[in-house]
Amino acid sequence: EIVLTQSPATVSVSPGERATLSCRASQDLRSNLAWYQQKPGQAPRLLIYGASARATGIPARFSGSGSGTEFSLTISSLQSEDIALYYCHQYNDWLGTFGQGTKVEIK
């Protein structure tokens, strides 16, 4: 099983500031990594696929980067509506796995 380790567990950022989330994989994923946003009581929403491609309707302030085993999600200018949990997900293997999540909160 491919293990994904997200850091930090919680990131506190002031409105308008940058937030950077990390995801490290136990094996080479090439670019087969996605990021999801989940707000309380809601289903996850796809933000990024292919490590860096924004899904339909996702604001440009969300960007993804990385390949291999090191990936990151950046929110360039944090908005109040970005407060949520964020999960990375690998689909390099047909047996998918998720990271444990990073909580983004307002400082």
Added chain:
Amino acid sequence: QVQLVQSGGEVKKPGASVRVSCKAYGYTFTNYGITWVRQAPGQGLEWMGWLSPYNGNTQYAQKVQDRVSVTTDTSTSTVYLDLRSLTSDDTAVYYCARDRLGVSISMVRGVNGGMDVWGQGTTVIVSS
């Protein structure tokens, strides 16, 4: 529009089985795989299994593979998750989600591209 509609919440006793359904609307059902993901209270997302309605192929997480079955009824565009021998650890919200890539691409690339459409979630409570 494209959507996945799941069955309603369930309360089960330990040792029982549960079936959760996921009905697809707005797209050609057999063209996209379906993944099941669950989330225990206050916990993260857990990948459980995947099925291709195109050919019936399945994949299951090692943790639940002895207790889980994912099946499909293509005549009703529905995918089912069956989980047996329930324990309190199976208390969770269960989500179905559609592959982002259609089968014509995923079968060539060997990846599903992540999941772009999610059901609303089904709460399963296991309690004596």
